Amino acid sequence: MPSRRAADPSPPDADSSAARTAILAAARAEFSAKGLTGARVNEIAARAGVNKQLIYYYFGSKEDLYRTALEVVYTEIRTQERSLNLGDMKPEEAMATLIGFSFDYLAHHPDFIGLLNHENAQGAPHVRSSSAIRDTNSPLIELITKTLARGIRAKVFRRGVDPVELYVSVAGMSYFFFSNRLTLSSIFGRDLEAAEAVSAYRRHVVSFAMAGLQA
Secondary structure, three states, X not given: OHHHHHHOOOOOOOOHHHHHHHHHHHHHHHHHHHHHHHOOHHHHHHHHOOOHHHHHHHHOOHHXXXXXXXXXXXXXXXXXXXXXXXXXXXXXXHHHHHHHHHHHHHHHOHHHHHHHHHHHHHOOHHHHHOHHHHHHHHHHHHHHHHHHHHHHHOOOEOOOOOHHHHHHHHHHHHHXXXXXXXXXXXXXXXXXXXXXXXXXXXXXXXXXXXXXXXX
């Protein structure tokens, strides 16, 4: 909201970095639980322990904050993927590590699942309009492509695997598990929230995906 920023030329909080971090963490939790429409700026401010006006100062509007939260989540996961240094591993180890990481990220970040659920329900307008989110995915696909190529040269991976389709398949197995655990637990009579069940399914996802890549 330009008018608000023009009227308040200096941040009211001296520790701007800590305040922004707290606001984004609170926003991720609030938007994950309630979506853009249901979330309230007052609740985000209360979660973050800041004045509501500080949110408008840093982010402009609730919708801008929502878009920023989405971009931060995508940037976070891609940054962590790059830090795995998969290029230093053998292709089989690199791919298994990436698949396991994707599963673990969802296990430890349920807010990511909630954000995506709400964004998809709206028709994904903010993801579609964000060049920042699109740009974060290009390095990931390039990384998968290079790992597949190294595996083909080493004669451990088969030819003809599309990197985007592979990512969608791996992400889908993990995403569905975490987004539907309550209903799946009820249907099949298993406690899929138990640590043992999560570990067992993680092993299944990695082994299942790796089997599909074998030469």
